[in-house]
Amino acid sequence: MGHDRAILPTRPIGRTDVRVTELGFGAASLGNLHRRIDDATAQAAVHAAVAAGVGFVDTAPFYGRGLSERRVGDALRDGPRDVILSTKVGRRLVPDAAAAEDGDRDGFLSSMPFSIVYDYSRDGILRSFEASLHRLGLGRIDMLLVHDIGRLVQGDAHDAYWAQLTHGGGFAALASLREQGVIGAFGLGVNEVEVCIDAIRAAPIDVLLLANRYTLLEQTPLDALFPLCLAEGVSVIAGAPFNSGILATGTRGPHVPFYDYGPAPDEIVARVRRIEDIADAHGVPLAAAAVQFPLAHPCVASVLPGIDGPERLAQTLDCYRFPIPGAFWQALASEGLVRSDAPLPGSEEIN
Numbered sequence: 001m002g003h004d005r006a007i008l009p010t011r012p013i014g015r016t017d018v019r020v021t022e023l024g025f026g027a028a029s030l031g032n033l034h035r036r037i038d039d040a041t042a043q044a045a046v047h048a049a050v051a052a053g054v055g056f057v058d059t060a061p062f063y064g065r066g067l068s069e070r071r072v073g074d075a076l077r078d079g080p081r082d083v084i085l086s087t088k089v090g091r092r093l094v095p096d097a098a099a100a101e102d103g104d105r106d107g108f109l110s111s112m113p114f115s116i117v118y119d120y121s122r123d124g125i126l127r128s129f130e131a132s133l134h135r136l137g138l139g140r141i142d143m144l145l146v147h148d149i150g151r152l153v154q155g156d157a158h159d160a161y162w163a164q165l166t167h168g169g170g171f172a173a174l175a176s177l178r179e180q181g182v183i184g185a186f187g188l189g190v191n192e193v194e195v196c197i198d199a200i201r202a203a204p205i206d207v208l209l210l211a212n213r214y215t216l217l218e219q220t221p222l223d224a225l226f227p228l229c230l231a232e233g234v235s236v237i238a239g240a241p242f243n244s245g246i247l248a249t250g251t252r253g254p255h256v257p258f259y260d261y262g263p264a265p266d267e268i269v270a271r272v273r274r275i276e277d278i279a280d281a282h283g284v285p286l287a288a289a290a291v292q293f294p295l296a297h298p299c300v301a302s303v304l305p306g307i308d309g310p311e312r313l314a315q316t317l318d319c320y321r322f323p324i325p326g327a328f329w330q331a332l333a334s335e336g337l338v339r340s341d342a343p344l345p346g347s348e349e350i351n
Contacts, residue, residue: 094115251272
């Protein structure tokens with residue numbers, strides 16, 4: 001792959017030297033999330049993204065129990081050096097031959113022979129980091145994100161895992177890696193707001209990869225989290241801008257629209273239909289609005305949709321680049337379909 005390319009606009013991560021492109025590449029699907037893709041398709045998707053100027057790729061050990069990391073590393077190894085890579089810590093992969101016999105675990109159709117053990121301790125994080133470097137086959141990881149800490153995923157076990165991070169040296173290990181220059185930034189990769197607030201108060205984090213919570217459908221971080229991020233210099237990566245699918249597929253047609261990893265409730269479907277009506281009136285694809293909306297907030301450094309192949313990448317780039325008229329955003333605001341305190345794309349041109 002050629003290395004001469006124009007990179008998309010970048011934004012800084014916190015107060016660090018790391019800069020990510022406004023559009024990132026979410027690589028969960030490269031771990032065969034819900035459906036299998038082959039190695040060639042996975043590699044082609046990453047190559048196409050990098051060639052198109054996408055300079056930020058996010059993966060995790062959890063995605064296919066190492067499969068996504070292996071594919072991402074294979075695709076990036078001989079490419080440009082300016083691609084920012086993030087992966088996660090908090091789950092260690094333990095060899096388990098029996099795991100390969102069950103191709104479907106946690107939604108990933110992967111035959112990688114590992115079981116998952118949660119471990120947010122100092123030792124667990126350092127071991128996870130080193131193992132990721134080996135799976136990736138790369139000499140550097142730019143950002144390390146604590147994966148799925150919080151009550152939403154961990155339930156009653158959260159307090160014990162939080163203690164590993166705070167009193168057991170987990171956060172301290174990440175801060176030490178950053179101070180040594182081994183990584184450029186660290187933070188969380190989660191789906192819930194409350195633990196993000198706790199983390200900012202507990203550790204000198206740089207970034208939050210927050211999935212599903214700041215989208216065209218939901219803006220709860222505006223209440224407490226985003227003001228805290230602005231005050232403390234913490235950046236946000238807006239993951240899952242389509243809210244698990246409904247903002248990409250819409251509500252029309254025979255499919256069941258998905259929201260937050262399950263079938264969308266009636267009130268969500270009704271709200272999206274109202275947004276779709278306004279989008280139609282202004283000639284705006286719903287998915288384009290979903291990709292562009294989060295980027296208007298000054299906390300947000302990048303929007304991170306999942307990419308599963310070159311075709312999805314092309315569609316996503318079209319969404320990112322689609323010229324959306326200011327009147328569309330104003331119509332959403334006037335109908336109460338986005339919060340009145342949510343910054344709107346292009347607002348500097350229409351206010």
